[in-house]
Amino acid sequence: MNYIEILGLVAAALSTFSFVPQVIHTWKTKSAKDLSFAMFSIMFTATALWLIYGFLIAALPVIIANGLVLILLGIILYFKIAYK
Numbered sequence: 001m002n003y004i005e006i007l008g009l010v011a012a013a014l015s016t017f018s019f020v021p022q023v024i025h026t027w028k029t030k031s032a033k034d035l036s037f038a039m040f041s042i043m044f045t046a047t048a049l050w051l052i053y054g055f056l057i058a059a060l061p062v063i064i065a066n067g068l069v070l071i072l073l074g075i076i077l078y079f080k081i082a083y084k
Contacts, residue, residue, distance in 0.1 A: 005061065012065030019072040023079075032080040040080065044073040 026032050047070045054062030 008059075008061035009064075012061040016065050016068040016072070019069060019076070023072055023075050026076060026079045026083070030083050032076070032083045035076065035080055037077070037080050040073055040077050044070065044077060047073055 022035075026035070047066050050062060051066040051070055054060075054066055
């Protein structure tokens with residue numbers, strides 16, 4: 001593994017885990033009223049496209065990061081709908 005791939009993996013990890021505090025906070029408070037459904041929907045779609053792109057170019061950091069982010073965004077969108 002070269003330094004460029006390590007850089008990509010670190011960036012992927014930070015991008016991915018940036019959503020974890022929001023998921024935890026929303027789950028604990030059972031409130032998603034201040035979250036923008038439109039923003040998270042657009043982000044979900046963009047992330048799904050990045051994941052497809054990652055598979056097409058066989059880029060592991062892109063696949064891992066966007067796969068995990070897609071799950072976290074899905075959870076946030078679920079909370080947004082469930083905690084109305």
